[in-house]
Amino acid sequence: MTAFPAAPPVAEPVPEWGRLDPRMIVVKPLNELIGLLPLLFALVFLGNVETWRIVVGVGTVALIILYGLFAWLTTKYRITDAQVELHTGVVFRQRRAIPRDRIRTVDLTAKLGHRLFGLSAVRVGTGQQERQAGEGVVLDAVTTAEAERLRQVFLHRPTTAAASTDGAEEPAAVEITRLDRRWYRYAPLSLSGLLGIAIAVGFGMNLAGELNLRFSEVDVIRGLFGWLSGQSPALVVLIAAVVVVLLSTVASLLTYLLQNHDFRLTRHADATVRVRRGLLTTRSVSIEEQRLRGVALHEPLLLRAARGARLNAVTTGLGLRQAASSLLVPPAPRAESHRVAAAVIGENPTSAPLTRHPVAARRRRLVRAVAVPVVLTAALALLSAFADWPAGLWIGAAALIPLSVLIGLDRYRTLGHALTGRYLVSRSGSFTRRTVALQRTGIIGWRVEQSPFQRRARLVTLTATTAAGHGQYAVTDIGESDGVRLADAAVPDLLTPFLIRE
Structure with missing residues (x-):
């Protein structure tokens, strides 16, 4: 009987390399120019009208446009069953690849230029502590529909088309919370406006020095300083304080509007919670519920005085972008933050009664x-x-x-701590009070520290280590025996080999 040779294995076709949306030739320079508008305006129109200023301004615009063209021509990407590959670089070529099974986060971002053309940038991360700014893969940009499809593909979710083949519609998202216009009253209490004013003043003074601008030669400014010089010091200080408060309030409200416009937190059928926010730059972040390890309630001093708070997720997979990507509730009423915490993690440990420290x-x-x-x-x-x-x-x-x-x-x-059904709760801080509820099953180790002064007072600092959030969360100045009992009760058997039972 004649034996037939075995058929050769069928090779899977390798996906071809693709390019980003060609409209990025326009969008990338547009986004860069929007950010440089104040500098270009000052360079061309402020100070003496000199030829070199106009030449530098026009040359800068031309270089940015050319950079956008070459960036598109030299960028290509490929998505295979095993990994996501990106080749890019105008002067220095960069080749990046992320295994599909290591993808933990997919963020969609659309700046003003992207939104004008219906595009979104897709940032793919592995959740490692990305210390270098260039790590990760960023597809900047694809159409908004393609970005949403890639989000589902990268997170191993069935696409809408695949999910609806049996005729069933995709379940609607469940809204957990959305921006309330009354929340804007908490914006000035975050002091972000004061920081913005300081940065703007520093940048303006530096720019004025570089461009040789003399504000003292402006008639209005010279007249204002002349009037102030004739007033009492107390009145000058009062006027300066009022101006700073007004400018800080306006800047804080503007920052809150730009960052949190149309804020929505929703739960989806694919076991994710999704945050969408932003006015000029919209951002959509998905957090898988299986990676949630708790929540952190932040109450800066002024915000706490007004019974306000900010809520963040403690989750794996966000790397060093934790603070920007983990926001669950912007500055809002404290009661709303407690309610959202309970809705997201299934219980409300952030409002649990705490045990006082010695x-x-x-x-x-x-x-x-x-x-x-x-x-x-x-x-x-x-x-x-x-x-x-x-x-x-x-x-x-x-x-x-x-x-x-x-x-x-x-x-x-x-100061305080508590153990609830599934969470270890710790609270500390005065200028910024922080209450952290950490899932007990997410604790992978303990660190017990005791300074010489703590040793005399029989106190320790008990730190829970975890793969989520900042990696470590401390219970400060707890009694020696209380700390050991707390650690043993929070994660049974983890400390057992190191304990001496009496």
């Missing part, structure tokens, strides 16, 4: 709070007595001592 922890906080003003007061008093320094200096420093005592007491009041 009185020794209060002493430590008081000593640390008043140490600096007490030493400063003593030093200034000695200089005032023996070196003729003004007595008002040490009196002013002494006035800080009662305030420091209040801060120390507040820091102690915020």
Whole structure:
């Protein structure tokens, strides 16, 4: 009987290399020019009208346009069953590849230029601690529909077309929360506007120096400073404070609008929660529920005074982009943050009653709070007595001592911990109070630290290590025996080999 040779294995066709959407030839330079508009305006129109300014401005625009063209021509990508590949680079060629089974995050971002042309940038990450800015794969950009399809493909989700082949419609997303216009009143309490003003002033002064601009030669500014010079110092300080508060409020409201416009948090049938937000630049981030390891409630001092808070997810897969990508609720009422936390993780540990820490922890906080003003007061008093320094200096420093005592007491009041059904809860901080609920099954280790001062007070700092979020979350200044019992109860058997039972 004649044996027939075995048929050769059927080779799977290798996908061809593709290019990004050709409209990126226009969109990429447009986005770059939008960011450079203030600089180009100052370069061309402020100061003396000189030929070199116009030449530099026009040349910059031309180079940006050419860069967009060459960037599109030199970029190609390929998606196989095993990995995602990207080749790019105008001067230096870069080749990147991410195995499909290591993909943890897919973020969709659309800047103003993208939105004008219906495009989105797709950022694919592995969830590692991406320390280099160039790590990961970014497809900038494809059509919005293609970006959504790639999100589902990369996260191993069936596409809408595949899911609807049996005639059933895809389940609608369940809305957990959306932006309420009343939340805008919390924007000025985050101090983001004050930081923005400081950055803008620094940039403006540096730019003025580079362009040799003299604001003192502007009639309006010269007249304003002339009027202020004739007023009392108290009035000048009051006017400056009012102006700073008004500008900070406007800047904070504008920042809140740009970042959180049309904010929506939804739960989808593919076991993900999705955040979409942004006015000029829209961003859509999907967080798989199986990677959620808890939540973190942030309450800066002013926001806490107004009963407001911000909520972030503690999750694996976001790398160093944790803060920007893990937002679940922007500055909003604290009660709303608690409600969303319960809706996302299935219980409400952030509002659970906490166990107070020992009185020794209060002493430590008081000593640390008043140490600096007490030493400063003593030093200034000695200089005032023996070196003729003004007595008002040490009196002013002494006035800080009662305030420091209040801060120390507040820091102690915020200390606490608890164990709920599935979560370890810890809270600390005064200027920014942070309450973290960490899933007990996500804790992979413990670190127990004790300084010489803690040893005398029989206190320790117990730190839970995890693969999610910032990687470690501490329970500060807990009693020695309480810390051991807490760690053993939170994750049974993890500490058992190291414990000495009495």
